[in-house]
Amino acid sequence: xxxxxxxxxxxxxxxxxxxxxxxxxxxxxxxxxxxxxxxxxxxxxxxxxxxxxxxxxxxxxxxxxxxxxxxxxxxxxxxxxxxxxxxxxxxxxxxxxxxxxxxxxxxxxxxxxxxxxxxxxxxxxxxxxxxxxxxxxxxxxxxxxxxxxxxxxxxxxxxxxxxxxxxxxxxxxxxxxxxxxxxxxxxxxxxxxxxxxxxxxxxxxxxxxxxxxxxxxxxxxxxxxxxxxxxxxxxxxxxxxxxxxxxxxxxxxxx
Amino acid sequence: xxxxxxxxxxxxxxxxxxxxxxxxxxxxxxxxxxxxxxxxxxxxxxxxxxxxxxxxxxxxxxxxxxxxxxxxxxxxxxxxxxxxxxxxxxxxxxxxxxxxxxxxxxxxxxxxxxxxxxxxxxxxxxxxxxxxxxxxxxxxxxxxxxxxxxxxxxxxxxxxxxxxxxxxxxxxxxxxxxxxxxxxxxxxxxxxxxxxxxxxxxxxxxxxxxxxxxxxxxxxxxxxxxxxxxxxxxxxxxxxxxxxxxxxxxxxxxxxxxxxxxxxxxxxxxxxxxxxxxxxxxxxxxxxxxxxxxx
Ligand SMILES: Cc1cc2nc3c(=O)[nH]c(=O)nc-3n(C[C@H](O)[C@H](O)[C@H](O)COP(=O)(O)OP(=O)(O)OC[C@H]3O[C@@H](n4cnc5c(N)ncnc54)[C@H](O)[C@@H]3O)c2cc1C
Ligand SMILES: Nc1ncnc2c1ncn2[C@@H]1O[C@H](COP(=O)(O)O)[C@@H](O)[C@H]1O
Numbered sequence: 001x002x003x004x005x006x007x008x009x010x011x012x013x014x015x016x017x018x019x020x021x022x023x024x025x026x027x028x029x030x031x032x033x034x035x036x037x038x039x040x041x042x043x044x045x046x047x048x049x050x051x052x053x054x055x056x057x058x059x060x061x062x063x064x065x066x067x068x069x070x071x072x073x074x075x076x077x078x079x080x081x082x083x084x085x086x087x088x089x090x091x092x093x094x095x096x097x098x099x100x101x102x103x104x105x106x107x108x109x110x111x112x113x114x115x116x117x118x119x120x121x122x123x124x125x126x127x128x129x130x131x132x133x134x135x136x137x138x139x140x141x142x143x144x145x146x147x148x149x150x151x152x153x154x155x156x157x158x159x160x161x162x163x164x165x166x167x168x169x170x171x172x173x174x175x176x177x178x179x180x181x182x183x184x185x186x187x188x189x190x191x192x193x194x195x196x197x198x199x200x201x202x203x204x205x206x207x208x209x210x211x212x213x214x215x216x217x218x219x220x221x222x223x224x225x226x227x228x229x230x231x232x233x234x235x236x237x238x239x240x241x242x243x244x245x246x247x248x249x250x251x252x253x254x255x
Numbered sequence: 256x257x258x259x260x261x262x263x264x265x266x267x268x269x270x271x272x273x274x275x276x277x278x279x280x281x282x283x284x285x286x287x288x289x290x291x292x293x294x295x296x297x298x299x300x301x302x303x304x305x306x307x308x309x310x311x312x313x314x315x316x317x318x319x320x321x322x323x324x325x326x327x328x329x330x331x332x333x334x335x336x337x338x339x340x341x342x343x344x345x346x347x348x349x350x351x352x353x354x355x356x357x358x359x360x361x362x363x364x365x366x367x368x369x370x371x372x373x374x375x376x377x378x379x380x381x382x383x384x385x386x387x388x389x390x391x392x393x394x395x396x397x398x399x400x401x402x403x404x405x406x407x408x409x410x411x412x413x414x415x416x417x418x419x420x421x422x423x424x425x426x427x428x429x430x431x432x433x434x435x436x437x438x439x440x441x442x443x444x445x446x447x448x449x450x451x452x453x454x455x456x457x458x459x460x461x462x463x464x465x466x467x468x469x470x471x472x473x474x475x476x477x478x479x480x481x482x483x484x485x486x487x488x489x490x491x492x493x494x495x496x497x498x499x500x501x502x503x504x505x506x507x508x509x510x511x512x513x514x515x516x517x518x519x520x521x522x523x524x525x526x527x528x529x530x531x532x533x534x535x536x537x538x539x540x541x542x543x544x545x546x547x548x549x550x
Contacts, residue, residue, distance in 0.1 A: 130407075134363050146352070169444075221388075
């Protein structure tokens with residue numbers, strides 16, 4: 001089975017998100033980078049499926065040259081092929097991103113045969129458009145279900161389930177299919193030393209994508225208004241207990 | 256005309272759906288425009304009166320054999336055909352998992368933008384929105400050049416509000432032409448949920464982070480939660496360590512909570528955690544670091 005996983009390089013902010021002076025980007029001067037948790041889980045799901053049923057995992061990202069870091073990380077936890085669609089690092093809108101990824105998939109499949117499964121995250125961590133995977137699936141004419149909390153593959157079918165208000169929904173998709181994954185579907189592994197060494201040798205196939213922009217254009221970013229809140233120090237250690245009990249009584253949660 | 260796409264599950268309307276209808280009414284008010292709704296599947300026919308209360312003039316009722324249960328592709332195709340035939344200036348749904356999925360499916364078919372999770376919106380020469388990024392920790396102003404405009408309104412961003420003077424809504428049949436292959440993503444099976452309090456609705460959440468130290472450390476949090484009629488929550492550091500299940504995770508990629516009291520034990524309060532907890536009415540933070548963000 002051949003599986004493609006699409007991941008996006010995003011900053012990993014801590015206590016707050018700072019914005020650059022021109023309000024066009026997150027200030028990443030003091031930040032590390034990561035992939036969205038949903039996408040890390042998509043990758044882990046792909047690696048587990050291949051471990052169980054054979055095949056290989058390809059990881060693809062569209063982003064700046066530095067996104068090679070996320071591809072190597074993916075290789076260190078089990079991806080065998082890496083594809084970088086290198087941009088100048090500017091924010092690509094969802095339609096444009098989907099067009100570029102679709103084209104890359106078509107090219108990759110023409111060269112090496114079809115992917116049985118293409119996995120996305122449910123939404124990207126930084127822009128949260130909830131759509132790139134759906135657009136790619138539609139362009140390729142493949143079935144797509146987002147928000148997966150479980151994937152099993154057998155006999156050319158992917159059984160996918162997800163949580164909804166009323167309970168679990170189960171979908172049965174004929175391969176080739178596309179699935180958007182949510183964090184919680186599995187617990188992603190950490191790279192082993194062997195994995196790290198192997199990832200250094202993986203060839204990153206790099207191309208410069210071209211795709212027309214879509215109709216959504218970012219004007220600027222801003223921080224949400226801070227919520228007004230009041231902090232009271234109730235005490236330290238067990239000495240705080242009576243004050244906590246008083247508070248809970250006043251809030252009516254002690255029954 | 257502004258078209259509101261109504262999320263329902265085999266006929267039971269999602270409470271969140273009224274937020275999208277309210278957003279549609281707000282947008283319509285900017286231009287003295289009308290609001291119409293689209294319900295998908297026969298099971299939703301009874302929703303006309305509920306929708307009328309929110310100022311909907313007409314309800315387009317899509318009927319087809321393929322619409323007995325939810326299916327992202329079939330529903331997206333119905334919305335796309337409604338756009339082609341009814342020519343709305345904007346199409347809106349609530350930014351729930353399904354709401355975003357349906358509109359993204361429709362937008363893919365129409366090859367137009369879909370703007371997810373907006374909190375403010377003005378329709379002029381262009382469509383100007385403020386939308387949430389990073390699960391709510393960051394806002395983006397965006398300009399959209401498209402016709403029609405497809406967008407979702409962030410869940411909980413606006414309160415659902417019935418219209419002040421609402422008349423009756425006229426049901427209108429809408430018969431989409433659906434390719435049988437769209438059955439491929441219709442729900443095939445279900446496992447219904449057992450009733451009980453959930454993290455998102457619990458009045459008390461006892462949350463633990465890395466500072467709890469181990470899976471065993473959660474025993475006392477569990478006990479406190481049970482005593483207070485609440486549930487246990489946790490940070491991503493905890494799920495990553497395998498101490499708790501991801502179903503307990505609070506935050507951007509976990510659950511959003513809104514309890515009366517949130518106990519945050521050994522949680523630093525990273526922004527991705529905070530966005531999931533900030534709707535808590537009171538927070539009792541227990542932390543060895545007085546400068547922790549949670550404190
Ligand atoms: C895209 C993205 C999405 C994310 N989504 C989520 C999400 O949904 N939910 C989430 O939680 N995180 C999320 N994260 C991770 C987040 O950035 C933090 O890494 C995580 O929340 C930290 O968990 P923590 O507070 O338990 O651990 P830490 O940050 O390590 O904090 C531990 C705290 O415990 C305190 N402590 C230590 N010992 C004690 C003691 N004995 N008694 C009391 N206090 C003690 C410390 O002072 C510290 O404040 C996400 C990250 C990214 C990049
Ligand atoms: N620049 C990118 N490179 C690779 N994959 C991406 C990129 N942007 C989005 N994706 C994928 O599409 C999913 C949905 O993204 P979005 O529509 O932005 O929420 C993400 O979880 C990723 O799997």
